Amino acid sequence: MINITLKQLRYFEALARHGHFGKAADACAISQPALSMQIKEMEEALGASLIERGPRQVRLTHFGEVAVERARDILRAAEELGDLARASRDRLVxxxxxxxxxxxxxxxxxxxxxxxxxxxxxxxxxxxxxxxxxxxxxxxxxxxxxxxxxxxxxxxxxxxxxxxDETFMLVRSASEANAPMPSADRLREMRLLLLEEGHCFRDQALSFCNLPSGPPREVLDASSLSTLVQMVSAGMGVTLIPEMAVPVETRSASVSVCRFEDPEPTxxxxxxxxxxxxxxxxxxxxxxxxxxxx
Amino acid sequence: MINITLKQLRYFEALARHGHFGKAADACAISQPALSMQIKEMEEALGASLIERGPRQVRLTHFGEVAVERARDILRAAEELGDLARASRDRLVxxxxxxxxxxxxxxxxxxxxxxxxxxxxxxxxxxxxxxxxxxxxxxxxxxxxxxxxxxxxxxxxxxxxxxxDETFMLVRSASEANAPMPSADRLREMRLLLLEEGHCFRDQALSFCNLPSGPPREVLDASSLSTLVQMVSAGMGVTLIPEMAVPVETRSASVSVCRFEDPEPTxxxxxxxxxxxxxxxxxxxxxxxxxxxx
DNA sequence: CGCTTTGATAGTTTTTACTTATGATAAACA
DNA sequence: TGTTTATCATAAGTAAAAACTATCAAAGCG
Known part of the structure; x- marks a missing residue:
């Protein structure tokens, strides 16, 4: 496993760009010897020389030229990781x-x-x-x-x-539109259509009527509110639906919807x-x- | 500038792979706290959390999942840099x-x-x-x-x-094939054809004849040995060519080639x-x- | 409940990286 | 041709980072 550091890549890239140890060190805000040493360590880690230390000039070796491109790729990828992090914390991404x-x-x-x-x-x-x-x-x-x-x-x-919070509304056939509002207790004696087992709304409705939840009763269980309303519309019984569902579900059904008296089920x-x-x-x-x- | 390290990426990748701090630490041959700390520092550096520290489980955050792929890319690129270095030192590449x-x-x-x-x-x-x-x-x-x-x-x-070392040979017209070998001094008086100014071989030939190098003499200067031989073949004079050039240059020319007596020019x-x-x-x-x- | 597993925290030591000061060498200049 | 200057390497000391061991805290499990 290669043992270089991103820091070394950064220093090396700066050195390649400036062609000068001192200037590169300045650019990296470190001292020149620190940069020299990191470059040397990088060369040791890679087992190949990156720069040709000619007097009065710093020249990349052939491998150095290849390496600096790689280094730039790697540094860019690391920066992108940072960008990604920033993006992910600033907004939901x-x-x-x-x-x-x-x-x-x-x-x-x-x-x-x-x-x-x-x-x-x-x-x-x-x-x-x-x-x-x-x-x-x-x-x-x-x-x-x-x-x-x-x-x-x-x-x-x-x-x-x-x-x-949402209120439960009573849905009954259109013909009962003007009938008096049944109490929770009276509901028990009516044919109450409910969602199938597993829906919390079924339990909430039963609880409102003081009925035990549990095994299906003698009524038909529906798998959606839409079905329930259609069943009511067909005269099979009454049901409860959340207030929010009223506009959607009762639009095309001949049913009447009415609000319970206080305390309203919610x-x-x-x-x-x-x-x-x-x-x-x-x-x-x-x-x-x-x-x-x- | 993002301040993560390759080491952190490695640790993070191991953690993502093992889904377990202890095992990842083992895989990295460090202690578990060391890994924990590096991961934490990496998260700080990125300003985003990488893993969700649920009880009894280590799960990557959404960003963590994106990040680990990036990390793998970066690590792979670093390894490739190492491969490249190895290739460049094992053989000439x-x-x-x-x-x-x-x-x-x-x-x-x-x-x-x-x-x-x-x-x-x-x-x-x-x-x-x-x-x-x-x-x-x-x-x-x-x-x-x-x-x-x-x-x-x-x-x-x-x-x-x-x-x-290579020896210089005398090239003269085919008709002179059996003539006696001229001495270096005699050469001076013959029509000696030479390469144009700038070729070291010109200077070497002149030096052998004890002639000063410098401005062109009254002779024609050629730009290649091939031309020289063709000129000799046309009877314009004699010339010297390196031994190595003899087979190639005299193959299709009617000239005679002969070796100087000791001391041979080389x-x-x-x-x-x-x-x-x-x-x-x-x-x-x-x-x-x-x-x-x- | 205690026990085990697992990750976090604390304190310490080792390693790494940086700084300043100095040295060496070759180019530039007089 | 000596002197200066530029430039990178080396050395020694110091600061910072990363490692280790030991311990803690929380959660799952018998």
Whole structure:
């Protein structure tokens, strides 16, 4: 293994450029003997002479000429590494892998991605949409940088910050539009359509109705809010959806949407990331961007 | 200017490869704390974190992943510089710029170049053919690595080694083939054809005849031995040529060649180079090759 | 809970790199 | 031809960097 140093390459490059030990040493802000010695050590390390020490002149050997080009390449590459580092700390650069739960993704992401890529044009955004436990796991494995989920997550290794609260709305068939608002308790007796097992939103809805979560009940479980609304529209029952989903999901369905009375059911949506993540600082900024567009 | 070291790059690369401080340190044959510290210093120098120090695991940051590739590039380039150095010292590599005087070049070079490129196939040979003073000047300016000229040169800064002695032969018209050999003194009264001013061989011939060198005499001056012989063949006079030139130059000319009586006129041909040349060692070897094929 | 693994920290020693002072040599000059 | 000047090498001492050993702290695991 060759044992030269970048410092030696720098000195050598300066020497090649100035053709003069003293001037090169000045340029490197060191004394002339220091430069002489480093050059000599470099020659020893390489086992070949770089310069021809003629009286009154410093001339590169043939190998020296080849070497100085190589040296410049290497120094340039090192500088570029520095540039890269600077770029990576000044702004978010490269890849941001963000996970989002399915009951938020379709409604929030379009705006978030727009805002993010406007602010950080060089940021390459990868989105993963799946249920909270999977997101948390992938976060832990380093496959994701951050995730947007319902809080709390309560993982010691993860940091979390709230983004916004969202209310759950009741969706029932259009014919019931003017019926009185059922209480949480009355909901239990209605045919409540829910998302399939695994979605946190299912548990949150059940919890609001004081129903135990767990094995599927006698109702049909859907895999998306969109499906749920279509099922309601077909008169199969009622359901809850987050407020944010209302504009998108009820646009083309003959359903009525109404707000619960106080206390309204809500959940807090937030962002989580590994406390140890080096992006920690910048993720706070990203959370802020998400907040402003939600 | 970025202030990292190749050592740090090596350590970092090992860390990235092993994903483990202890193992990486072993691989680098240093202690674990030493590696930890160098990595930390590298991160400080770059102003960006390279690894995410999670408990129980070492994971590269996004920047770290980019950086390790860069690091590998840089390390590879440094190794290549070492390879290059090794190649350049084990054998003659690259360019050998050799100067030869015109009265030797055509007769010696074919064999020398053949032998040289057989022994050092990667050697790129450049030949410069001109008169001694020009060769010496270009040698001093570093435009040539070595030159083959008539000794002595007596330049303090140049090393010289004899290659061989060569005898001068008399060339006269074929009709004089059986005439008695003229003495050096008699030559003065004959029509002696010579090379033009500047060729050392001209001076050597004049010196043999005890004639002053200097301004052209009433004779025609030729620019090559070949021309001289053709002039002799045309009956314009006599001339001297080096023994080595005889086979080539008299093959297709109706002239007679004869050897002088003792003391025969001779000159010593040798090789010269800058004492300070880093090729000095190898030039001795080259001189040896030239000797064996002359 | 203790035990083990793993990386960070502290204190010390060794090595490396730099500085100033001086020497040597050849070119430049008178 | 001696003297000066320019230029790089060498030497000796000092400052800085990098290494080691020992120890600590935190996290995973039985």
């Amino acid at each position: 490269g890849r941001l892998r963000i996970g989002v739960i399915p009951t938020i993704a379709p409604y929030l992401l379009p705006r978030v991605i727009g805002a993010l890529s406007e602010k950080h044009p060089e940021l390459e955004i990868h989105v993963r949409e799946t249920v909270t436990p999977k997101l948390i796991q992938e976060l832990g494995e380093g496959k994701l940088d951050t995730a947007i989920v319902a809080l709390p997550v309560s993982e010691g290794s993860l940091a979390e910050t709230p983004l916004f 959940r807090t949506v937030g962002m989580v990331w590994r406390k140890s993540s080096p992006l920690a600082g910048q993720l706070g900024e990203i959370a802020e961007i998400v907040r402003t567009c939600s | 690259g360019r050998l710029r050799i100067g030869v005087i015109p009265t030797i070049a055509p007769y010696l070079l074919p064999r020398v170049i053949g032998a040289l490129s057989e022994k050092h196939p990667e050697l790129e040979i450049h030949v410069r053919e001109t008169v001694t003073p020009k060769l010496i000047q270009e040698l001093g300016e570093g435009k040539l690595d070595t030159a083959i000229v008539a000794l002595p040169v007596s330049e303090g800064s140049l090393a010289e080694t004899p290659l061989f 000159r010593t041909v040798g090789m010269v180079w800058r004492k300070s040349s880093p090729l000095a060692g190898q030039l001795g070897e080259i001189a040896e090759i030239v000797r064996t094929c002359s």
